[in-house]
Amino acid sequence: PMGARRVAGGGSMNAGGKVPLGLKRKGLRIVVTGGAGFVGSHLVDRLIARGDSVIVVDNFFTGRKDNVAHHFGNPRFELIRHDVVEPILLEVDQIYHLACPASPVHYKFNPIHKTNVVGTLNMLGLAKRVGARFLLTSTSEVYGDPLQHPQVETYWGNVNPIGVRSCYDEGKRTAETLTMDYHRGLGIEVRIARIFNTYGPRMCLDDGRVVSNFVAQALRKEPLTVYGDGKQTRSFQYVSDLVEGLMRLMEGEHVGPFNLGNPGEFTMLELAEVVQETIDPNARIEFRPNTADDPHKRKPDISKAKELLGWQPSISLRQGLPLMVSDFRQRIFGDQKSTAT
Numbered sequence: 001p002m003g004a005r006r007v008a009g010g011g012s013m014n015a016g017g018k019v020p021l022g023l024k025r026k027g028l029r030i031v032v033t034g035g036a037g038f039v040g041s042h043l044v045d046r047l048i049a050r051g052d053s054v055i056v057v058d059n060f061f062t063g064r065k066d067n068v069a070h071h072f073g074n075p076r077f078e079l080i081r082h083d084v085v086e087p088i089l090l091e092v093d094q095i096y097h098l099a100c101p102a103s104p105v106h107y108k109f110n111p112i113h114k115t116n117v118v119g120t121l122n123m124l125g126l127a128k129r130v131g132a133r134f135l136l137t138s139t140s141e142v143y144g145d146p147l148q149h150p151q152v153e154t155y156w157g158n159v160n161p162i163g164v165r166s167c168y169d170e171g172k173r174t175a176e177t178l179t180m181d182y183h184r185g186l187g188i189e190v191r192i193a194r195i196f197n198t199y200g201p202r203m204c205l206d207d208g209r210v211v212s213n214f215v216a217q218a219l220r221k222e223p224l225t226v227y228g229d230g231k232q233t234r235s236f237q238y239v240s241d242l243v244e245g246l247m248r249l250m251e252g253e254h255v256g257p258f259n260l261g262n263p264g265e266f267t268m269l270e271l272a273e274v275v276q277e278t279i280d281p282n283a284r285i286e287f288r289p290n291t292a293d294d295p296h297k298r299k300p301d302i303s304k305a306k307e308l309l310g311w312q313p314s315i316s317l318r319q320g321l322p323l324m325v326s327d328f329r330q331r332i333f334g335d336q337k338s339t340a341t
């Protein structure tokens with residue numbers, strides 16, 4: 001039966017003149033690559049709740065079955081263990097392409113240029129064959145160590161092509177290029193999101209990202225490890241805000257790229273203070289040497305997403321952080337199985 005059903009208005013190759021995809025319409029067939037990961041699993045929750053049929057394609061490199069286990073047994077949910085570097089045949093209306101390890105610890109250990117390039121090519125090939133709409137989760141890392149602040153989508157970035165982060169940065173830049181090639185050359189409907197630092201429940205423990213590190217360290221009564229002088233900045237977005245932005249982007253009429261991030265900017269020392277306030281006022285701070293090519297500052301200009309997607313984040317760092325702490329507490333101390341949503 002696969003392939004026979006085509007949801008009205010979904011998935012045909014050219015957008016021209018079609019009824020816009022409504023946020024409320026039910027019954028799309030959607031593949032989420034990387035759907036067992038942090039962001040992907042929260043997106044899957046929303047799509048399933050909306051009434052769509054969701055296929056998760058994930059090789060569990062950094063994701064976990066636990067993140068989607070609550071959907072097992074739902075006839076509208078399917079989980080396929082698969083590496084997107086290999087081709088795959090599916091019949092779907094929309095493709096959310098998230099598969100890609102997102103933390104420096106993982107991508108330095110296992111360079112991921114191939115995942116970004118070959119994996120994205122395969123998903124674009126799939127979009128072309130079945131006429132699906134394709135959304136790429138790119139990253140603020142395409143701006144590199146930015147010389148413009150805050151970063152606007154029109155900024156081309158400052159990336160070291162041979163540095164330790166370049167497998168990720170250049171991988172995503174190539175993925176954006178491929179996406180635009182398939183759009184311009186073949187008429188594929190595409191969407192590009194440039195995601196800024198995001199945190200929340202189900203983040204990979206011990207993956208080395210700053211929010212997960214600080215929260216886990218504070219809970220374990222270990223010192224918070226601040227790299228460098230701690231004056232570098234990031235802007236932290238709560239995961240539900242991001243998922244809302246991704247869905248609006250997919251359903252809307254604009255290709256992008258769109259910055260999706262929270263403009264609230266913090267130094268790493270300020271972040272450490274918020275973690276102290278939230279978890280343990282006595283948590284100590286320990287300075288460590290910084291890693292190479294670390295961007296000095298980062299903050300999204302989200303005017304474009306505000307204007308064209310009607311989107312902006314609603315959860316501040318001080319509101320969002322406590323929401324991930326209970327999930328981390330359960331996973332670290334194992335007092336009960338994580339049931340975070």
Ligand code: NAD
Binds near residue numbers: 033060083
């Ligand atoms: P994550 O590591 O939790 O999720 C990535 C998922 O992709 C995991 O489930 C992993 O197992 C899967 N995966 C990795 N390589 C794969 C492959 N070759 N084939 C199939 N599956 C594969 O990371 P996340 O934070 O949820 O990130 C999701 C997406 O958002 C990524 O594309 C990432 O680059 C992007 N992004 C995230 C952030 C952030 O702060 N979380 C910021 C910018 C961009």
Ligand code: UDP
Binds near residue numbers: 088122126129
């Ligand atoms: N592809 C895939 N699933 C599909 C269609 C294509 O994985 O349903 C892969 C295909 O194997 C190829 C890539 O996507 O490696 C690009 O496909 P496309 O048809 O655009 O390019 P071509 O195969 O013509 O080089």
Ligand code: UDP
Binds near residue numbers: 197211227232
């Ligand atoms: N960082 C830190 N302590 C940690 C982990 C990271 O001070 O334990 C710093 C890191 O040097 C960087 C910032 O936090 O300046 C954000 O790092 P992360 O890996 O979370 O995200 P990205 O660098 O990809 O934005």
